[in-house]
Amino acid sequence: xxxxxxxxxxxxxxxxxxxxxxxxxxxxxxxxxxxxxxxxxxxxxxxxxxxxxxxxxxxxxxxxxxxxxxxxxxxxxxxxxxxxxxxxxxxxxxxxxxxxxxxxxxxxxxxxxxxxxxxxxxxxxxxxxxxxxxxxxxxxxxxxxxxxxxxxxxxxxxxxxxxxxxxxxxxxxxxxxxxxxxxxxxxxxxxxxxxxxxxxxxxxxxxxxxxxxxxxxxxxxxxxxxxxxxxxxxxxxxxxxxxxxxxxxxxxxxxxxxxxxxxxxxxxxxxxxxxxxxxxxxxxxxxxxxxxxxxxxxxxxxxxxxxxxxxxxx
Amino acid sequence: xxxxxxxxxxxxxxxxxxxxxxxxxxxxxxxxxxxxxxxxxxxxxxxxxxxxxxxxxxxxxxxxxxxxxxxxxxxxxxxxxxxxxxxxxxxxxxxxxxxxxxxxxxxxxxxxxxxxxxxxxxxxxxxxxxxxxxxxxxxxxxxxxxxxxxxxxxxxxxxxxxxxxxxxxxxxxxxxxxxxxxxxxxxxxxxxxxxxxxxxxxxxxxxxxxxxxxxxxxxxxxxxxxxxxxxxxxxxxxxxxxxxxxxxxxxxxxxxxxxxxxxxxxxxxxxxxxxxxxxxxxxxxxxx
Numbered sequence: 001x002x003x004x005x006x007x008x009x010x011x012x013x014x015x016x017x018x019x020x021x022x023x024x025x026x027x028x029x030x031x032x033x034x035x036x037x038x039x040x041x042x043x044x045x046x047x048x049x050x051x052x053x054x055x056x057x058x059x060x061x062x063x064x065x066x067x068x069x070x071x072x073x074x075x076x077x078x079x080x081x082x083x084x085x086x087x088x089x090x091x092x093x094x095x096x097x098x099x100x101x102x103x104x105x106x107x108x109x110x111x112x113x114x115x116x117x118x119x120x121x122x123x124x125x126x127x128x129x130x131x132x133x134x135x136x137x138x139x140x141x142x143x144x145x146x147x148x149x150x151x152x153x154x155x156x157x158x159x160x161x162x163x164x165x166x167x168x169x170x171x172x173x174x175x176x177x178x179x180x181x182x183x184x185x186x187x188x189x190x191x192x193x194x195x196x197x198x199x200x201x202x203x204x205x206x207x208x209x210x211x212x213x214x215x216x217x218x219x220x221x222x223x224x225x226x227x228x229x230x231x232x233x234x235x236x237x238x239x240x241x242x243x244x245x246x247x248x249x250x251x252x253x254x255x256x257x258x259x260x261x262x263x264x265x266x267x268x269x270x271x272x273x274x275x276x277x278x279x280x281x282x283x284x285x286x287x288x289x290x291x292x293x294x295x296x297x298x299x300x301x302x303x304x305x306x307x308x309x310x311x312x313x314x
Numbered sequence: 315x316x317x318x319x320x321x322x323x324x325x326x327x328x329x330x331x332x333x334x335x336x337x338x339x340x341x342x343x344x345x346x347x348x349x350x351x352x353x354x355x356x357x358x359x360x361x362x363x364x365x366x367x368x369x370x371x372x373x374x375x376x377x378x379x380x381x382x383x384x385x386x387x388x389x390x391x392x393x394x395x396x397x398x399x400x401x402x403x404x405x406x407x408x409x410x411x412x413x414x415x416x417x418x419x420x421x422x423x424x425x426x427x428x429x430x431x432x433x434x435x436x437x438x439x440x441x442x443x444x445x446x447x448x449x450x451x452x453x454x455x456x457x458x459x460x461x462x463x464x465x466x467x468x469x470x471x472x473x474x475x476x477x478x479x480x481x482x483x484x485x486x487x488x489x490x491x492x493x494x495x496x497x498x499x500x501x502x503x504x505x506x507x508x509x510x511x512x513x514x515x516x517x518x519x520x521x522x523x524x525x526x527x528x529x530x531x532x533x534x535x536x537x538x539x540x541x542x543x544x545x546x547x548x549x550x551x552x553x554x555x556x557x558x559x560x561x562x563x564x565x566x567x568x569x570x571x572x573x574x575x576x577x578x579x580x581x582x583x584x585x586x587x588x589x590x591x592x593x594x595x596x597x598x599x600x601x602x
Binding site: 018028029141142143149251255260275283286293294 | 436439440441442443444445446447448449451452453454455456457458459528532535536539540541542555559562563566569570573576577580581583584585588
């Protein structure tokens, strides 16, 4: 397992190199002279020169990239163009909110998706299965940000069960933290939960008709053990694959949800940076989110090894 | 399009199977209604979408305004119809850009294999490492907000996804005997790709395009909601939702209608995609 993990990390390093080059190169897309565009409205030549100097635009391109990258490798993502903070301190101050939101949403998606999917997959063709399947189809299609708004309408406005917006850090009040996050996390979790439920249903239904499950049942194992030990573990591979894809989408979704619910996460930081045209901050957020996606993919690949011993050896 | 106008028996069977899927047919009808009502917005809408009626702000449904009005007194129904044009067209543009980039490259990678395939595959890997919305936002950060930039950004983000589907379908078709036969009688590669491979990967491609239209519609709505896509006063379902959320306490209808429109459209695209996939022959399903 550790070997598989280390191998995957090693393979990701060149990928991360290219990713970082792309993130850095985003500045090429700025039309015209980047320094002029980023210096704010009506800049005077001194301001432009200052921005140019700060971004290192006077150096050859590859030198610029190298300077930036060697900073990044030492944890220095550069300085914000407009606030006095470094990019990394802005991001790290906002990571807890984003990780809380994404973590809670992923947890909800897994628990909901696997529960609904197993229940449906164990009884294919019944009304429970049909209700679950239709709900999943709708769940995949319904816009998550709209679901969030409707939940606010029902749970925070029509009934004041939960707060509509805002964020309380976990460390200062765990109950309040959960209360503030439950609506946004549910909204974000709905689509991945639906996809995971679909996949779980299909795998469980297939696995349950396999010979080894019949054998397990014939041995007189309790239904819970048959499902838990034999069916779910073997049904897990496709579910894990879907989980990887959905985690990627979910991290993207945090940007919208953080903005709607006034959660001080890195998505909100990116949003503000786009309007301020604070390019180093945008680059930092994009890089950090790509690293998050890569880490999730590594975990997904390593868990393949756990669920399927054959992969461990290859 | 009737079965008779289509040439091959395979396609005819495809249409017949699709027709047998009730849910997908309903979705096709719903989508047609949405597309038609949006296309005919200038003739159907009772008001101009930007017409302001200051005395009727945040009004509920009435004979004059069937769906009520927004915070500036603009007619919600009219804006919804015009917004449909913008949103559906935006999704179509983004997916077209993705297709123009992803389909030819996928054909080339799948058909020729080798170093080209390897290089293109790694490039796709890299682009897929970024969460779609975040990459789109980063591109918009550089190029500035606006519908065109948002659509180009989404097109670039979706291109690798389409590339992968086309590549793997091409790989499957490439192994067929009729391709080998074509190649062996000296048909030039571009001819084999365009006349033999492309027609045979159309079904998985259509399925993917249908699902991608749903995703693009959602993404465009999300970007416009944030103010990064369609810029006011032009209405899109996404920016109507964003504006409406500010008035959700007094006029929840402003959130209900655009949200329902987006949900209906994406659900339709998804169900049509599912129907297309189920209507495909087993031999093609394996390929995707």
